[in-house]
Amino acid sequence: MENQALGQVTSERLPVHFPDPIQVANCYQCGKCTAGCPVAMHMDVAPNQVVRLAQLGEWEKALRSRAIWECVGCQTCSTRCPKEVDCAGVMDALREASLARGMAAPGRYFVVAFQKIFLENIHRNGRLNELELIGHFKVDVLLHTGRIPFLFKDAGLAPQLGKRKKLHLIPGRARDRGVVERIFERCSGERKA
Amino acid sequence: MSRIGVFTCWCGENIARTVDVDEVAKRVAELPGVRCSLNYKYMCSDPGQAIVREKIATEKLDGVVVASCSPHMHLKTFRKAAQAAGLNPYLVEMANIREQCSWVHHDRVQATAKAFEIIRLSVEKARNDAALQPIRVPVTRRALVIGGGVAGIQAALDIADAGHEVVMVEREPSIGGKMAGLSETFPTLDCSQCILTPRMVEVGQHPRIKLYSYSEVEKVEGFVGNFRITIRQKARYVDVSKCTGCGECWIICPLKRNPSEFDYGMGMRPAIYIPFPQAVPARPVIDKSQCAKLIRNGCGLCEKKCKAEAINFKDEDRLVEEAVGAVVVATGYKLYSIAKSQPKATLAGYGEYGYGKYKDVIDSLQFERLVSASGPTGGVLKRPSDGAIPKSVVFISCVGSRDNAKGLPYCSKICCMYTAKHTMLYKHKVHDGQAHVFYMDIRAGGKGYDEFVRRAIEQDGAQYYRGRVSKITQEGGKLVVRGADTLAGMPVTIEADLVVLAAAMRPADGIEELAQKLNIGCDEFGFLLESHPKLRPVETNTAGIFIAGACHSPKDIPEAVAQASAAASKVQVMLAADELTREPEIAAINEQTCAACFTCIRTCPYHAIDRAELRTPRGAFIKNTARVNPGLCMGCGTCVSVCPSKSADLQGFTDQQVYAMVESLA
Amino acid sequence: MNIGYYPGCALHGSSNDCEQSLRACLSALDVQLGEIKDWICCGATAAHSLNHKLSLALPARNLAVAERDGFKQLFAPCPLCSMQLLKAKKAVADERVRKELSEIVEADVRGESEVLNLIQLFEKIGVDRLKPAVKAPLESITAACYYGCLLTRPPDVVHFDDFEQPSSMESIVAALGAKTVEWNYKTECCGAGMTMCNEDIVLELAHKILSNAAEHGANCLVVACPMCHVNLDMKQAAVERRFGKKLGMVVYYLSDLVGLALGLSAEQLGINRHFVTQA
Incomplete structure (x- = not known):
């Protein structure tokens, strides 16, 4: 059933990418992405294996992997790939598909939640409201994990930031939030297709 | 022609299954100019050919059309048959009703109709055929070999041993090429110099080989059988005929710290030098960019020391001309540069491997010199930075090869083997050392090759990791190599004392200019093009020019030698007679009507058309015209x-x- | 020079020390920045992770707005912002994509303006102009120039410097009279936007970077990225706690060093608002 939901996904096409799909078939599995990745050690599936799963059309495994949420997006893999496969782009595409299908790895909840809340924040404000972001993120994690100490983690930083005039209680918002709303709308519509 | 015989072949069932051969033969007989029309089961067989011969004689045929297979298959067969019956062989035409008809159609009625049309065309062509005579071209029975590496040496010796004179041109001061600098060779680990230097001496002493070392091909004129080669003998500043090779000059030369080309910068040489002790010719050369006498009229010690008075600071480049009938190109390869600046914008270089930044990151040919008994360290493996013996060495395959982004998409073919060899040589020299190899695939097809690689892993303990390296840095005197093990699915970090990059093989510098002079083709990477990848592997598209060795594609020694012998045998066939026979189906220019615009000269891909003057028998100028050179067309x-x-x-x-x-x- | 300025959220948020430093430094050099009106967030890591089209549309909107305001050059001090702008610029080179994005963002995206990062801004001003302006050569400084990931990557998008062995920042720092060191983590990632949600990784990476700079003899780090600054400066205390060692590595923005050399005070440049200050 899951495969049906994935629609026209084949080993050559990643589920989501704009404007063109990434040609994962070009990858010859040399592993240079894994070799240079600053966080590969923390991944359940190494970057070259993530691309391999995409080659095989093993979307279930790829989309549920923790690795795609460990990726920090530093572009080292894409930069050094001898076959010019945009490995970082593959990670992006898999994250997008993983979230859209509700398959994001529970073990990487913090990352997933943060990115979601970040996007909601700019959706609402046009520009990032840091305090609101932190607040929402902490509450969300608290509600989800029940870890009360997390609420106060880094709380010590707040006065430090305040002292350094780095906290803005009334941050600037984009003036034309209507256009932001419409951009989000137009970019989300097609994604569901 | 008005007495044409048409012979339709069944080709067993191949044609007859789809084409009604009786019907075709009957209809063809009605065509104007056709004297007789027959069909037979196998026209190419002896009885079939006998029919053709008999009909030529009895019917006094003046043209023949054989309707059967492709002319590539049997045109020669039927031309011979016609000739045997006394008919000019160029009055034979073939109508291809097999590949172009019966094999590609199912409908018998339509195929029969098409076969008839094909034959009708050939009959029309035959009606307008003229009797032609094969072209005879005189042959200079000498050969030129460009490049004195192992391939050039093999080709030159084969041709010379067969009795023909050979002119060899080598760019460097000595012949020997890349192989002379190698330590030991796979898969037998026999010493490279021990097997090559006797062959080099043979070249140097062969009565039929004329060696131009430190020389380059300047100009090529003429055509198959009749090439005129202009050779530039670069100023050596040493009179080779006087010099005895005693060595006093390079011993006394005070400028001893010049990076040796032969050692790829791993060792030093004086300003006057022979590249290596076994050089052929064993005569020195002065590096004019380093010599104090030549730069600012200083020093001159070598001249004073030389008892043979062989030093000549006034030496200049000389141009000499040689006539040859055939050419073998064996210019070899060079390695992909691991320096920061790259010769082509499309080759981006490997900044992540430290470019030329880390002294202990070297290429494979440099490693060969470091483990060679004749090398700058006398065969003791010392790393370049501090002379320490490396206890951990990382070898990286496919540097530049199979890398679309920074290098070249092709496989350099020999690196898997020599890297396995390197790990063995290393282990044999440093018993407590550990060799690590990063590879993508192990390509070890060849006699004893895969066994050799397994020996490196199983007996000599080389640790192989299937993955590429992403980055090399230096920390606390160690090179930190960050690679991947894709089989284990994890990154791998190794601290190394020395890193050896198996850089891609590329054609030698200047190959494109040389190819232009010879009018032969290069592929997109500069490797020379063969005429046919399977059936004409050592021929080029220019008659009389052959290729051998790594100038054609990455090759190991056995392959280069085999190809050189193949090229030599082609040359021998060509030089076997005083004349060459060529097919007469070439261009001819009506010199009376030629407007002398010379568009043909500019467009001819073989440079086979020249300007000429039409004159009266008394020599008065009439007009200019273009004229075809029958040797080149x-x-x-x-x-x-x-x-x-x-x-x-x-x-x-x-x-x-x-x-x-x-x-x-x- | 009238250069369009896209501050991005960070410089108007917790990295306002970076903006202070920039503004002080640039006004001393008589360079005007014209902040583009109505700029919006580029979407940062969240957008390119979760909605690829959005991650092109948001910066495309900013490009269009900057072009509408008549700026031929657009300065984006945050490398992630500038990389996203350049990605959008690259994407709209394809007319089909350009049309689609223009419709989405309700403005004509031409993608013609030149996008500058912090280092490029100083390169535009020119070492020739900087050198004579130096009043207080930074003789006591031995800097490790840190480029991080996105200043030079991906090279086919950003087309900036040698992406494996960059040296543009060193040239500027050297012009200020400071020394620089050769070290290994120039282009390694510090964990970027994972500061809050994947702290373990950030601490580990920051630790490697800070230690390597110290091992190669640097007495400070120079960055050209607000996120790098957060991870290396604000998080440095956490790194020290996690790995149980004292680092005390001052982290400057490139503009801080330029400003100091021009004779501005640490207060004017906002350096006193950093977490790690001179011991």
Whole structure:
């Protein structure tokens, strides 16, 4: 059933990418992405294996992997790939598909939640409201994990930031939030297709 | 021609299954100019050929059309048969009703109709055929070999041993090429110099080999059998005929710290030097960019020391001309540069491996020198930075090869093997050392090759990791190599004392210019093009020019040697007689009507057309004209299509014949 | 020079020390910045992770707005912002994509303006102009120039410097009279936007970077990225706690060093608002 939901996904096409799909078939599995990745050690599936799963059309495994949420997006893999496969782009595409299908790895909840809340924040404000972001993120994690100490983690930083005039209680918002709303709308519509 | 015989072949069932051969033969008999029309089960068989011969004689045929297979298959067969019966062989035409008809159709009625049309065209062509005579070209029975590496040496010795004179041109001061600098060779680990230097000496002493070392091909003129080669002998500043090779000059030369080309910068040499002790010729050369006498009229110690008075600071480049009948190109390869600046913008280089930044990151040929008994360290493996013996060495395959982004997409073919060899040589020299190899695939096809790689892993303990390296840095005197093990699915970090990059093989510098001079083709990477990848692997598209060794594609020594012998045997066939016979189906220019616009000269891909003057028998100038050189023309017909005055035509395939064929269809 | 300025959220948020430093430094050099009106967030890591089209549309909107305001050059001090702008610029080179994005963002995206990062801004001003302006050569400084990931990557998008062995920042720092060191983590990632949600990784990476700079003899780090600054400066205390060692590595923005050399005070440049200050 899951495969049906994935629609026209084949080993050559990643589920989501704009404007063109990434040609994962070009990858010859040399592993240079894994070799240079600053966080590969923390991944359940190494970057070259993530691309391999995409080659095989093993979307279930790829989309549920923790690795795609460990990726920090530093572009080292894409930069050094001898076959010019945009490995970082593959990670992006898999994250997008993983979230859209509700398959994001529970073990990487913090990352997933943060990115979601970040996007909601700019959706609402046009520009990032840091305090609101932190607040929402902490509450969300608290509600989800029940870890009360997390609420106060880094709380010590707040006065430090305040002292350094780095906290803005009334941050600037984009003036034309209507256009932001419409951009989000137009970019989300097609994604569901 | 009005007495044409048409012979339709069944080709067993191949044609007869789809084409009604009786019907075809019957209809063909009605065509104008056809004297007789027969069909037979196997026209190419002896009885089939006998029918053709008999009919030529009894029916007094003046033209023959064989309707059967492709002319590539049997045109020669039937031309011979016709000749045996006394008919000019160029009056034989073939109508291909197999590949172009019976094999590609199912409908018998339509196929039969098409077969008839194909034959009708050939009959029209035959009606307009002219008797031609094969072209005879005189042959200079000498050969030129360009490049004195192992391939060039092999080709030169084969040709010379067969009794022909050979001119060898080598760019470097000594012959020997890359192989002379190698330590030991896979898969037998025999010493490279021990097997090569006797061959080098043979070249140097062979009565039929004329060696131009430190020389380059300047100009190539002429055509197959008749090439005129201009050779630039670069100023050596040493009179080779006087010099005894005693060595006093390079011993006394005070400028001893010049990076040795032969050692790829791993060792030093004086300003006057021989590249290595076994050099052929064993005569020194002065590096004019380093010599104090040549730069600022200082020093001059070597001149004073030389008892043979062989030093000549006034030496200049000299041009000499040699006549040869055939050419073997064996210019070899170079390695992909691991320096920061790259020769081509498309080659981006490996900044992540430290470019030329870390002294202990070297390429494979440099490693060869470091483990060679004749090398700068006397065969003791010392790393370049501090002379320490490396206890951990990382070898990286496919540096530049199979890398679309920074290098070249092709596989360099020999790196898997020599890297396995390197790990063994290393282990044999440093018993407590550990060799690590990063590879993508192990390509070890060849006699004893895979066994060799397994030996490196199983007996000599090389640790192989299937993955590429992403980054090399230096920390606390160690090179930190960050690679991947894709089999284990994890990154791997190794601290190394020395890193050896198996850099891609690329054609030697200047290959494109040389190819232009010789009028032969290069592929997109600069490797020379063979005429046919399977059936004409050592020929080029220019008659009389052959290729051997790594100038054609990455190759190991056995392959380069085999190809050199193959090229040599082709040369021997060509030089076996005083004359060459060529097919007469080439262009001819009507010199009376030629407008002397010379468009044909500019478009001819074989440079086979020259300017000429038409004169009266007494020598008075009439007009300019273009004239085809029958030795060079390959009969492609380009000149025919571009000639505005319709003065060019292709013998055996004239415009008149083509028009007649087209009109017969109307 | 009238250069369009896209501050991005960070410089108007917790990295306002970076903006202070920039503004002080640039006004001393008589360079005007014209902040583009109505700029919006580029979407940062969240957008390119979760909605690829959005990650092109948001910066495309900013490009269009900057072009509408008549700026031929657009300065984006945050490398992630500038990389996203350049990605959008690259994407709209394809007319089909350009049309689609223009419709989405309700403005004509031409993608013609030149996008500058912090280092490029100083390169535009020119070492020739900087050198004579130096009043207080930074003789006591031995800097490790840190480029991080996105200043030079991906090279086919950003087309900036040698992406494996960059040296543009060193040239500027050297012009200020400071020394620089050769070290290994110039282009390694510090964990970027994972500061809050994947702290373990950030601490580990920051630790490697800070230690390597110290091992190669640097007495400070120079960055050209607000996120790098957060991870290396604000998080340095956490790194020290996690790995149980004292680092005390001052982290400057490139503009801080330029400003100091021009004779501005640490207060004017906002350096006193950093977490790690001179011991």
